Amino acid sequence: MVKFEIHDLNIWFGSVHAIKHINMEIQSNEILSVIGPANSGKTTFLRMLNRLNDLNQNFKMNGEVRLDNEDIKNIDMELLRKRVGMVFALPLPLPLSIFDNVVYGLRMHGIKNKKVLEERAEESLKEAYLWEEVKDRLSESAFKLSGGQQQRLCIARTLAVEPEVILFDEPCSGLDPISTAKVEDAMVKLKEKYTLVLVTNNVKQAARVGDRTAFFLSGELIELDKTDKIFTAPQDKRTDGYIRGKFG
């Protein structure tokens, strides 16, 4: 099933043409990795899917992006972001307790029942493989957790609002290899229920977890194919060069 359909997408920030004529689809329950050198438009592409780019005054876009066959421009912004969650590059806990972080989104959507909140918090923390580590200290500040734990907390916080799609913006860039492995395990497990889009600077990570991989260069989509194919027999010379580490 197709989750996102993108037709002739162009994005500008002021006079900078950041995304150029992109056409692609994102399938349900897949992990789509997006790779490419710095300034290739990966993050801009990702932040377009939950309309976070709209916060930038100079942002302009044309083309069409459809979520479940509905133009995202016609979806209420808060509802879209509830359906399309995001995990940021750095662990960004809110200055609240661990529990309050996890249920923040639920509370903002009007859920006040303490029992429901507690159940959802436990469920989400388990899905993010964090429950065992924090179950006895839920009222402590989220800043007391280690970096890897904070990032899994952010994943749990995103899961708690029960999104359909989760966007990962270089989620492991600040983490050590063991924490990275835990986050990757969580991602692979999550695709049973969710659609995942993973922007990563780590080509090996894309190879490890991605079902399909998209290669971006200077705002253009150069190649999109099954991860195996991208890494063994890429069609484009530039893709081949990038994954071999020749540039970027």
Added chain:
Amino acid sequence: MKNPYRTQNIAFFFLFLATLLIVVPVGLIIVIIIQKGLPAINWQFLSDIPRQGMRAGGIFPAIVGTVYLVTGAIILALPIGLLAAIYLSEYSKDNLLNRLIKLAIVNLAGVPSVVYGLFGLALFVVFFKFGASILSGSLTLGIMILPVIITTSREALESVPQSFREVSLSLGASKWQTIRHIVLPNAIPGILTGTILGLGRAAGETAPILFTVAAFYLPRLPNSIFDQAMALPYHLYVISTQVPNVAEKIRYGTAFVLLALVLIMNLVAIIIRYKFRKRKKW
């Protein structure tokens, strides 16, 4: 020939001297006021009305008047200032109108206080017919401290990291929910700093209340917000220059009370700010 260590020591000496020079006047003011004013302080001085043409008795009506005026000014200026600051930092786009608004605020801060007094006289006392009253005085003081509150609150709001806003929005919270639950709670220490500065200024200024509220001599407490009131800074001016033969210790005693009042208000705000800051963890 040039010895870098000596140059460094000389530089250090002057930097330290300049810093010390800031502390000296503050210390001297406090020492002199306490030394000369403290002997006048007793229960009667604080709780009695002025007697014998203000040469004896107490200053209770002036204390009450100043508390009323400061409270009134804050009640007016804090909500308006805070809402304006939220608009300017969170909602306003960078266009001509908003640049004009920001310019107006900066200029409002630079207006001399006696001009506020005259403005208050024309607008509140005469035009709105509030008369010389606590209401007119509070409104005038409120307008005077608005720019301080707006500017500091705006800085406080803008110092909350943008990433917190993005996280909150990305979870589907609305913009207002984000401001209400994430931005405001983390900006409270800075907003309180602005309020402290505003409080101190409102309590200490003479010129804005001169034509709008201050009574030369009113040996009773005000009955309503439409009544005139005595106020500490104006009372201090009166007994120092307008009434002959006032004992020095009464003048310094009044100054001491004014200083103490401002310091106590500041202290309360500083304690609240400290409590909030302890919770801030990024």
